[in-house]
Amino acid sequence: xxxxxxxxxxxxxxxxxxxxxxxxxxxxxxxxxxxxxxxxxxxxxxxxxxxxxxxxxxxxxxxxxxxxxxxxxxxxxxxxxxxxxxxxxxxxxxxxxxxxxxxxxxxxxxxxxxxxxxxxxxxxxxxxxxxxxxxxxxxxxxxxxxxxxxxxxxxxxxxxxxxxxxxxxxxxxxxxxxxxxxxxxxxxxxxxxxxxxxxxxxxxxxxxxxxxxxxxxxxxxxxxxxxxxxxxxxxxxxxxxxxxxxxxxxxxxxxxxxxxxxxxxxxxxxxxxxxxxxxxxxxxxxxxxxxxxxxxxxxxxxxxxxxxxxxxxxxxxxxxxxxxxxxxxxxxxxxxxxxxxxxxxxxxxxxxxxxxxxxxxxxxxxxxxxxxxxxxxxxxxxxxxxxxxxxxxxxxxxxxxxxxxxxxxxxxxxxxxxxxxxxxxxxxxxxxxxxxxxxxxxxxxxxxxxxxxxxxxx
Amino acid sequence: xxxxxxxxxxxxxxxxxxxxxxxxxxxxxxxxxxxxxxxxxxxxxxxxxxxxxxxxxxxxxxxxxxxxxxxxxxxxxxxxxxxxxxxxxxxxxxxxxxxxxxxxxxxxxxxxxxxxxxxxxxxxxxxxxxxxxxxxxxxxxxxxxxxxxxxxxxxxxxxxxxxxxxxxxxxxxxxxxxxxxxxxxxxxxxxxxxxxxxxxxxxxxxxxxxxxxxxx
Numbered sequence: 001x002x003x004x005x006x007x008x009x010x011x012x013x014x015x016x017x018x019x020x021x022x023x024x025x026x027x028x029x030x031x032x033x034x035x036x037x038x039x040x041x042x043x044x045x046x047x048x049x050x051x052x053x054x055x056x057x058x059x060x061x062x063x064x065x066x067x068x069x070x071x072x073x074x075x076x077x078x079x080x081x082x083x084x085x086x087x088x089x090x091x092x093x094x095x096x097x098x099x100x101x102x103x104x105x106x107x108x109x110x111x112x113x114x115x116x117x118x119x120x121x122x123x124x125x126x127x128x129x130x131x132x133x134x135x136x137x138x139x140x141x142x143x144x145x146x147x148x149x150x151x152x153x154x155x156x157x158x159x160x161x162x163x164x165x166x167x168x169x170x171x172x173x174x175x176x177x178x179x180x181x182x183x184x185x186x187x188x189x190x191x192x193x194x195x196x197x198x199x200x201x202x203x204x205x206x207x208x209x210x211x212x213x214x215x216x217x218x219x220x221x222x223x224x225x226x227x228x229x230x231x232x233x234x235x236x237x238x239x240x241x242x243x244x245x246x247x248x249x250x251x252x253x254x255x256x257x258x259x260x261x262x263x264x265x266x267x268x269x270x271x272x273x274x275x276x277x278x279x280x281x282x283x284x285x286x287x288x289x290x291x292x293x294x295x296x297x298x299x300x301x302x303x304x305x306x307x308x309x310x311x312x313x314x315x316x317x318x319x320x321x322x323x324x325x326x327x328x329x330x331x332x333x334x335x336x337x338x339x340x341x342x343x344x345x346x347x348x349x350x351x352x353x354x355x356x357x358x359x360x361x362x363x364x365x366x367x368x369x370x371x372x373x374x375x376x377x378x379x380x381x382x383x384x385x386x387x388x389x390x391x392x393x394x395x396x397x398x399x400x401x402x403x404x405x406x407x408x409x410x411x412x413x414x415x416x417x418x419x420x421x422x423x424x425x426x427x428x429x430x431x432x433x434x435x436x437x438x439x440x441x442x443x444x445x446x447x448x449x450x451x452x453x454x455x456x457x458x
Numbered sequence: 459x460x461x462x463x464x465x466x467x468x469x470x471x472x473x474x475x476x477x478x479x480x481x482x483x484x485x486x487x488x489x490x491x492x493x494x495x496x497x498x499x500x501x502x503x504x505x506x507x508x509x510x511x512x513x514x515x516x517x518x519x520x521x522x523x524x525x526x527x528x529x530x531x532x533x534x535x536x537x538x539x540x541x542x543x544x545x546x547x548x549x550x551x552x553x554x555x556x557x558x559x560x561x562x563x564x565x566x567x568x569x570x571x572x573x574x575x576x577x578x579x580x581x582x583x584x585x586x587x588x589x590x591x592x593x594x595x596x597x598x599x600x601x602x603x604x605x606x607x608x609x610x611x612x613x614x615x616x617x618x619x620x621x622x623x624x625x626x627x628x629x630x631x632x633x634x635x636x637x638x639x640x641x642x643x644x645x646x647x648x649x650x651x652x653x654x655x656x657x658x659x660x661x662x663x664x665x666x667x668x669x670x671x672x673x674x
Contacts, residue, residue, distance in 0.1 A: 274517075277512070277542055278467070281542055282467045282469050282470055283469065285470060285473075285542070285565045285566060285568070286469045286470055286473045288566055288568070288569035289470075289473040289474070289477055289568050289569055290473065291569060292477070292568060292569035292570060292571040292574075293476070293477055293480065293571060295571065296480075296571045296572065313569050316566075316569070317566050317569065320542075320565075320566050321566075324542065324543060327543075333512075333542070333543050333545075334543070334545045334547065334548075336518070337512065337518035337519050338518065338519060338547065342545075342547040345546070345547055346545050346546055346547055349546045350546075354652070
């Protein structure tokens with residue numbers, strides 16, 4: 001659920017950024033057929049959007065300047081004096097300031113550039129955590145440093161976009177009003193204007209016409225300039241301040257989703273095993289008991305009846321045997337009821353190839369997906385040994401260390417085992433991958449074969 | 459015989475009570491969970507109890523633990539564990555309270571009514587009855603018969619006494635030999651049955667089961 005909503009919001013985000021433009025253009029194209037008031041409304045909306053983009057650029061410039069100064073002063077000072085105790089607080093202050101600037105920038109992106117707000121609060125902004133945690137969070141959070149990077153990189157972008165916007169606006173205002181200010185300037189109509197400096201000396205009229213044409217062009221294309229500049233600034237800001245946060249939230253929600261699915265799956269398997277045990281298995285056992293009783297009562301009667309009853313009983317027993325095998329494959333009862341150690345001992349005992357075991361686990365129970373992964377790995381591996389290895393002896397070592405379960409399975413068989421599609425070993429590898437586990441195989445021709453696997457269990 | 463039946467499934471409890479009553483036994487209590495069984499066993503002191511493994515409240519190996527509690531409280535209590543699954547590790551725990559008067563059978567075995575009833579009598583008389591599939595699990599394809607043929611008559615005697623759940627001292631007494639001699643016999647039995655020291659935990663049981671499995 002969470003991951004889908006993220007994808008949606010990311011799409012919406014993009015759509016929203018362009019919404020005002022295309023939306024207004026659409027409204028405008030229809031404008032000529034609609035009433036005057038809606039035309040006015042459209043124009044107002046357009047102007048408001050333009051105004052907000054312009055505000056973004058204009059307010060953004062001093063903000064970026066301030067951020068740039070703080071970063072350029074704070075970062076070298078903090079890092080330079082890190083060896084003395086004073087550098088550390090300076091660094092923390094700089095990171096905090098960068099976070100503050102980033103928050104303001106994000107707010108502007110939402111309110112002035114119509115970007116979708118970040119669905120979750122930025123991680124590590126937790127004010128309820130203790131001081132040490134917050135400091136640690138600030139220093140180790142990747143986003144802290146991305147904020148600083150934006151403070152530095154964002155500045156030239158801001159200067160450029162601000163300059164473009166200002167120049168465009170000036171041209172759009174100054175051009176059309178040229179006939180007036182050319183008259184008002186001290187030199188009068190015959191003075192030296194900017195055009196003269198370019199060597200294209202001309203009279204008042206020529207100058208006025210030129211400026212007005214340029215100015216009108218600038219006025220008509222003003223939205224292009226302002227939207228373009230705002231887009232550029234916003235895109236840079238977004239790539240530092242929004243995308244990484246959204247991306248991280250997406251990854252963590254995917255991970256959460258995967259973990260949830262994994263434990264739900266293990267839980268479902270265990271429930272299924274119980275349901276089989278409490279349902280059909282009980283009924284079949286009762287059926288076999290009743291058939292047994294019937295058989296007792298039929299003793300001395302028709303031999304064909306006795307035969308039929310014995311047959312029915314045999315069928316029932318076979319069905320029970322099949323159900324038991326099925327349950328073992330779904331969720332082995334000994335694993336469910338007594339945990340990994342007992343289940344592994346059972347497996348080793350059951351192994352057709354004589355097998356020794358060394359099992360060292362610090363806990364009785366692990367998360368169900370870990371238990372299942374380890375159990376089925378050992379089970380499949382021993383089955384493989386029996387089927388393919390021509391081994392006379394196998395050994396199973398299961399150790400828990402540093403939050404990992406390490407499994408080593410060795411056999412003295414013919415060797416030459418390899419990962420091929422459809423072969424048991426590939427299945428093992430895939431199974432491990434679903435629990436972030438890994439395996440390695442060393443099987444020279446002539447043996448011995450050593451299979452090592454690792455499953456995270458912390 | 460006076461019997462107690464403990465199974466959380468009413469279906470199976472009723473089925474068992476019916477079957478046992480028809481066979482002329484008296485079911486003095488039929489209970490559905492571990493603590494009730496412990497209480498009933500203390501109250502009625504039955505000739506034998508038939509206990510399911512998976513029962514409330516824990517719904518795991520409750521019946522097994524209850525059986526062990528009962529045998530610790532009243533040594534020599536006869537108990538047949540019935541289960542949908544037979545697992546070596548369960549048997550292991552059970553045998554820690556001694557092999558005498560112990561049964562561990564798959565529930566399906568009940569359908570062979572005559573056989574089941576006679577095994578019940580065996581356990582009530584102090585014998586050990588272990589499901590063939592456990593033995594199958596333990597000795598697998600290790601050519602049991604052939605292994606047992608290798609034993610000397612004296613070793614077979616020692617093994618049969620081990621199967622009765624006797625200690626080394628008690629075996630020594632019965633055979634009128636020293637305890638050290640018994641220990642040597644046992645080591646030779648282990649060696650002949652291919653039970654390496656690595657399997658220490660199960661060696662004695664495996665040896666006994668190998669014997670019992672063929673004693674059927």
